Amino acid sequence: MMKRLSILFLALLLSACGGSTILGGSPNVTVVSSEGLPEPTRVDLLSSNRPYLIGPFDKLKIDVFGIEDLSKEVQIDASGRLSFPLIGVVEASGLTPDELANELEKRLQGRYVREPQVTVNLEETVSQVITVDGQVEKPGLYPVIGRMTLMRAVATSGGASEFAKLNDVVIFRSVNGEQMAGLYNLKAIRRGAYSDPEVFANDVIIVGDSQARRLFRDLIQASPLITTPLIILFRN
DSSP states (O other): OHHHHHHHHHHHHHHHHHSOEEGGGOTTEEEOOTTOOOOOOHHHHOOTTSOOOOOTTOEEEEEETTOGGGOEEEEOOTTSEEEETTTEEEEOTTOOHHHHHHHHHHHHBTTTBSSOOEEEEEEEOSOSEEEEEESBSSOEEEEOOSSEEHHHHHHHTTOBOTTEEEEEEEEEEEETTEEEEEEEOHHHHHHTSSOOOEEOTTOEEEEEEOHHHHHHHHHHHHOTTOOSOOOOOOOO
């Protein structure tokens, strides 16, 4: 990971002098200058060739044509199920909205409604997520709610960990089908040196690792009886 980030840092220094740089000689990955990554297009944000699968905590609008009492908004619970009037609990996780509508129609038909017509629409979804990895307290996938910035994304993941290298944060992004990467300095952003960049769904954020701090901790643990000060100079 550190080797990869070091290569990215060097590539970005070169790109600042002469535009974008091809990373590792590969035409599939481009590292851009300090101007920042371009925003993804609508096609990049939406995977039109992949049907959306319902997951936990999604909010759905279910309409049963002609029956207002059965038309309602529901939220999928943590186990991927929903509770619906008359038919009880339904396993919804992993189904598409159309598949769920068909399942509801089957359970309502005959016994409760002669010819039910059910539509299911997504009202709120957590499918639009970013990935935060590296030296953060809680790496993982996080939903993009409203306008999300790099600083907010790191904070959402529990903040930087003990060994985070804040001047070595990489954002990977796909723009018009092209994989791109940008290196950002959280310390500089905090000082107001440049604006906090916006992040988008499908971005992958990797917070770098400070080897010096890790070495410092290991030395302390290996030598608990040090009688003279142990000083390490950090140059970020």
